[in-house]
Amino acid sequence: MGVMASNPCVAPRQASVVCCGLDNAGKSTILSHLCDDLPSVIHPTPGMALQHFIKYGVQWRVWDCSGTGASRGMWSLFYPHAAGVVFVVDASDRDRISCAKDELEALLLHPDFRKRHFSLLLMLNKMDLGENTMSAVEIETILRLKHLQVSQRNVDLHVQSCSAIKGTGIEEGFRWLADSMSSSG
Numbered sequence: 763m764g765v766m767a768s769n770p771c772v773a774p775r776q777a778s779v780v781c782c783g784l785d786n787a788g789k790s791t792i793l794s795h796l797c798d799d800l801p802s803v804i805h806p807t808p809g810m811a812l813q814h815f816i817k818y819g820v821q822w823r824v825w826d827c828s829g830t831g832a833s834r835g836m837w838s839l840f841y842p843h844a845a846g847v848v849f850v851v852d853a854s855d856r857d858r859i860s861c862a863k864d865e866l867e868a869l870l871l872h873p874d875f876r877k878r879h880f881s882l883l884l885m886l887n888k889m890d891l892g893e894n895t896m897s898a899v900e901i902e903t904i905l906r907l908k909h910l911q912v913s914q915r916n917v918d919l920h921v922q923s924c925s926a927i928k929g930t931g932i933e934e935g936f937r938w939l940a941d942s943m944s945s946s947g
């Protein structure tokens with residue numbers, strides 16, 4: 763189902779989303795393509811930054827969460843308020859892909875998400891780094907996404923390869939998320 767073009771006479775619907783992933787995955791750089799007022803130089807997010815922007819007929823409220831080890835425990839503060847999740851994976855970070863898997867699993871099994879329907883946009887970022895990156899298939903296998911699709915039917919999942927540096931894949935991913943959240947009410 764396609765997203766309708768925004769009509770200036772109709773107030774855009776609102777969507778609250780939590781953006782998670784390990785530190786350095788590229789979360790803030792991805793969001794910088796969507797928020798007009800973010801600086802061009804991205805600094806590490808201290809704790810959490812709330813971003814508002816209107817795109818694709820949706821008024822977005824996105825919690826950009828810090829992904830450093832100590833801050834990850836704070837992600838769940840935002841889960842009860844989120845209709846969608848953007849989980850960003852650094853496709854070039856082989857050393858920490860299993861850590862990303864553990865964090866994603868913890869999110870999926872969290873009581874705030876375990877039983878309700880929600881949309882999960884998985885952004886496989888830094889695909890511009892060529893042969894230094896893992897392929898989408900490799901990452902999907904490591905993250906056991908096939909198993910997820912069978913075992914957690916409450917999750918509407920979309921996997922999107924992207925490069926936040928080049929700005930590719932971001933629009934496709936967020937359009938899908940807008941669509942998915944709209945069809946699940």
Ligand code: GDP
Nearest residue numbers: 785786787788789790791804887888925926927
């Ligand atoms: P965050 O900690 O997840 O918010 O990550 P940042 O957005 O701060 O990005 C961390 C670093 O990765 C920065 O130096 C970015 O310039 C770099 N980066 C982000 N996205 C990409 C990408 O798609 N490709 C490459 N090559 N570097 C990226």
